[in-house]
Amino acid sequence: MQRPTHIDLFSGRAARAVRVAATIPAAAGVLLAMAAVAAGFELDRRDDRLLIVDEAGRPAAVFTFGDPLVGRPAIRDLHTPGGVMVTRPCPIRPGIDADDHATLHPGVMLCFSDLSGADPWRHKTAVRFVGFVGEPATTAGAVRFTFAAEYLAEPKDSPTATVVCREESTVTIADRSVAGMEARVVTWDARLTAAGKPVTFADVEEMGFGIRLVKELSPKWGGRYLAAHGGQDEAGIFGTQADWCDASGEVTGKRVGVTLVDCNADARRAFLHARDYGWLLANAFGRRSYTKGESGAVTIPADGHLDLQYALVLHGDVPDDALADLVAAAVTAPR
Numbered sequence: 001m002q003r004p005t006h007i008d009l010f011s012g013r014a015a016r017a018v019r020v021a022a023t024i025p026a027a028a029g030v031l032l033a034m035a036a037v038a039a040g041f042e043l044d045r046r047d048d049r050l051l052i053v054d055e056a057g058r059p060a061a062v063f064t065f066g067d068p069l070v071g072r073p074a075i076r077d078l079h080t081p082g083g084v085m086v087t088r089p090c091p092i093r094p095g096i097d098a099d100d101h102a103t104l105h106p107g108v109m110l111c112f113s114d115l116s117g118a119d120p121w122r123h124k125t126a127v128r129f130v131g132f133v134g135e136p137a138t139t140a141g142a143v144r145f146t147f148a149a150e151y152l153a154e155p156k157d158s159p160t161a162t163v164v165c166r167e168e169s170t171v172t173i174a175d176r177s178v179a180g181m182e183a184r185v186v187t188w189d190a191r192l193t194a195a196g197k198p199v200t201f202a203d204v205e206e207m208g209f210g211i212r213l214v215k216e217l218s219p220k221w222g223g224r225y226l227a228a229h230g231g232q233d234e235a236g237i238f239g240t241q242a243d244w245c246d247a248s249g250e251v252t253g254k255r256v257g258v259t260l261v262d263c264n265a266d267a268r269r270a271f272l273h274a275r276d277y278g279w280l281l282a283n284a285f286g287r288r289s290y291t292k293g294e295s296g297a298v299t300i301p302a303d304g305h306l307d308l309q310y311a312l313v314l315h316g317d318v319p320d321d322a323l324a325d326l327v328a329a330a331v332t333a334p335r
Helices: 013-023 027-034 233-237 287-291 320-332
Strands: 041-045 049-054 059-064 074-076 108-112 127-132 137-139 142-152 163-178 181-194 199-201 207-212 224-227 244-251 254-262 271-275 279-283 298-300 305-315
Touching: 041 137, 041 142, 059 163, 108 181, 108 305, 163 320, 181 298, 181 320, 207 254, 207 305, 224 233, 224 271, 233 271, 244 279, 244 320, 254 279, 254 320, 271 287, 298 305, 305 320
Parallel strands: none
Antiparallel strands: 041 049, 049 059, 059 074, 074 108, 108 207, 127 142, 137 142, 142 163, 163 181, 181 305, 199 298, 207 279, 224 244, 244 254, 254 305, 271 279
């Protein structure tokens, strides 16, 4: 059988990890060596979701794949190792949570708004959850699962619906202890394959890997964004490129944060779509949308594929001058 064609736009986590580690202070090398596995997780698989709890029985995350209002696989109710939730509840709590984009921002997701005209982002075309590839499993300090999904050309799923693109993603959630700092690392490694004919990922803003934050981490409600290049909040970050962007604030009396990390190669670094109301997105395709320059659209040939890799680092009260070291150590630690 002929192997699919690979579009070499994303060279992978290892190359980016080496580059990131090389740009941070020498102290990071010590932190890399000190990254250690923390406690483990337990799984509870339901018909439409996978519940993930830590060994103390506290919620860690929920992977949902059967919510008809959201229509796409997503991670919800994501918590720090200390038990603080950093994603906006889905469904929202009336009168408590910001009510914009209620079903478009379910938590943590990878999604697209223009796949050769298909628009699953706005629910105009459907996403079919095919199932898990193998069984979700726990190891020492981590949980890992792989799932398959199909992006369809029609608004409703049916046996005759045309498949535009296929996704196979591996999600890993691991707790790490780095120089006395506790971190929960979520990695999302996706392979996107054209379904029989070429598919184009258009240059638009609503594309990529994003997280909808609990409002206390949002600048509009007292939180703060800080990017690797030093820019802060939407005004200093939107439409720029950076290895990572952190959101932090005080939630239920605890200072916590979550860092969105772009693990892709420099050939296709993502642009940050940072909105002060609580939305952080890494967009590898929206070049013209953000810079008014050349198009960032990507076409995969028939049966070809491209890979996307992102991570989230959930942490407690970390000083700004230690954040880059923590992120590098947590993301490059063995999985």
